[in-house]
Amino acid sequence: MFEHIGPFFRWWSSETIAVVTGANRGIGFEIAHQLALHGLTVVLTSRATAVGEEAKKVLQEGGLNVAFHQLDIDDIESIKSFADWIKETYGGLDILVNNAGVNFNVGNDNSVEFAEKVIKTNYYSTKNVTQALIPLMRPSASGSRIVNVSSRLGRLNGKRNKLGDIELREQLGNVDTLTEELIDKMVDSFVQQVKDGTWQSGGWPEVSTDYSLSKLAVNAYTRFLAKTLSDRPEGSKIYINCYCPGFVKTAMTGWAGHTSPEDGADTAVWLALIPDLSVSGKFFAERREVNF
Numbered sequence: 001m002f003e004h005i006g007p008f009f010r011w012w013s014s015e016t017i018a019v020v021t022g023a024n025r026g027i028g029f030e031i032a033h034q035l036a037l038h039g040l041t042v043v044l045t046s047r048a049t050a051v052g053e054e055a056k057k058v059l060q061e062g063g064l065n066v067a068f069h070q071l072d073i074d075d076i077e078s079i080k081s082f083a084d085w086i087k088e089t090y091g092g093l094d095i096l097v098n099n100a101g102v103n104f105n106v107g108n109d110n111s112v113e114f115a116e117k118v119i120k121t122n123y124y125s126t127k128n129v130t131q132a133l134i135p136l137m138r139p140s141a142s143g144s145r146i147v148n149v150s151s152r153l154g155r156l157n158g159k160r161n162k163l164g165d166i167e168l169r170e171q172l173g174n175v176d177t178l179t180e181e182l183i184d185k186m187v188d189s190f191v192q193q194v195k196d197g198t199w200q201s202g203g204w205p206e207v208s209t210d211y212s213l214s215k216l217a218v219n220a221y222t223r224f225l226a227k228t229l230s231d232r233p234e235g236s237k238i239y240i241n242c243y244c245p246g247f248v249k250t251a252m253t254g255w256a257g258h259t260s261p262e263d264g265a266d267t268a269v270w271l272a273l274i275p276d277l278s279v280s281g282k283f284f285a286e287r288r289e290v291n292f
């Protein structure tokens with residue numbers, strides 16, 4: 001785990017509120033841990049209350065300033081209750097880390113059995129949380145921040161695992177033609193093809209197809225939202241970026257991978273705390289900007 005953010009201006013304080021989704025374990029737990037070590041107030045959320053309370057206790061026992069609230073990102077009512085609670089308790093939030101996600105492909109499997117669920121949780125639910133919490137992001141001179149935990153598997157222009165539809169790829173890759181409807185239409189069409197049994201000839205990413213497409217959608221949505229948020233006035237800026245944590249030893253990979261959850265969390269924490277306010281709508285890996 002990195003010990004310091006760098007020679008940065010420390011714009012945050014113990015009054016800065018950072019919310020992390022899916023933080024009961026894995027990379028999310030480590031993001032919550034490291035943000036708390038930097039002295040922020042962290043709201044650790046998880047869909048199951050008992051494990052979330054337990055994770056909070058572990059961090060509190062380390063002397064850290066951590067609160068817990070239930071949040072199942074797939075459940076609109078849960079999102080609404082969480083938003084009401086954060087507004088009432090803190091008057092809003094400053095940092096949102098969208099970490100919660102699912103993947104049912106382990107290793108080289110490529111099952112689309114859970115495609116609808118994967119697209120829903122990783123893309124639509126992430127979007128729902130983001131849309132519910134943006135109005136609660138507190139004005140600040142440093143700007144609020146959203147970090148989406150995504151994956152290299154969802155890159156538009158990676159060497160492998162590309163979308164076969166060149167026109168769609170170009171539309172998604174051009175911020176002027178990129179729309180939320182375009183992204184929704186793409187994932188909906190994939191889910192429909194899975195239902196029809198025609199997805200294999202659809203030109204979708206070849207590795208972990210449903211998961212890769214869900215993260216491609218998250219990446220595209222990050223860019224789209226950065227564009228729509230870019231005209232907010234000084235003092236109410238919101239910066240949004242996404243990143244790949246690497247191949248991380250967590251339950252999701254069956255504890256395979258070569259990166260620890262601590263290192264996997266590093267770029268999220270760096271993006272959440274970076275004082276350079278010009279950074280928005282970008283994709284990162286190991287603290288470096290990478291092409292989408």
Ligand SMILES: NC(=O)c1ccc[n+]([C@@H]2O[C@H](COP(=O)([O-])OP(=O)(O)OC[C@H]3O[C@@H](n4cnc5c(N)ncnc54)[C@H](OP(=O)(O)O)[C@@H]3O)[C@@H](O)[C@H]2O)c1
Pocket residue numbers: 021022023024025026027028046047048071072073074075098099100101102103121125149150151152244245246247248249250251252253257
């Ligand atoms: N591990 C990797 O190599 C890797 C690589 C690239 C990207 N990522 C991304 O990193 C993020 C964290 O994954 P991880 O590796 O730490 O896996 P993990 O240990 O399986 O953690 C996933 C977390 O998401 C939570 N979650 C799933 N559905 C949820 C829902 N509906 N509402 C709230 N929370 C929900 C899980 O909660 P439960 O405990 O209740 O299931 C768990 O806390 C994911 O977005 C993943 O796609 C991971």
